[in-house]
Amino acid sequence: xxxxxxxxxxxxVTIPKEVREALGIAEGDHIVFRVEKHRAVLAxxxxxLDLAGAVAVPxxxxxxxxxxxxxxxxxxxxxx
Numbered sequence: 001x002x003x004x005x006x007x008x009x010x011x012x013v014t015i016p017k018e019v020r021e022a023l024g025i026a027e028g029d030h031i032v033f034r035v036e037k038h039r040a041v042l043a044x045x046x047x048x049l050d051l052a053g054a055v056a057v058p059x060x061x062x063x064x065x066x067x068x069x070x071x072x073x074x075x076x077x078x079x080x
Contacts, residue, residue, distance in 0.1 A: 001018065001019070001022060003016045003018050003019055004016075015031075015042075019042075023042070023043070023044050024044060025044050029044050029045075030044070030045045031043065031044055031045060032045050
């Protein structure tokens with residue numbers, strides 16, 4: 001799909017309705033622009049809570065605090 005939009009004097013662009021609908025972008029959503037050489041890719045960023053359950057966590061590691069995760073990672077990287 002190719003859809004064009006005009007840049008305003010303030011550098012703003014309205015995302016065309018067709019693009020918002022195709023990406024599921026709604027008011028209040030956050031988007032990210034990724035620049036790849038001479039083009040930019042636009043994507044809706046997922047809400048963090050929408051990602052819950054997306055990564056399987058082994059039962060033995062569930063319930064660990066962030067500090068415990070960081071400590072275990074550092075220990076594993078140091079080879080001790």
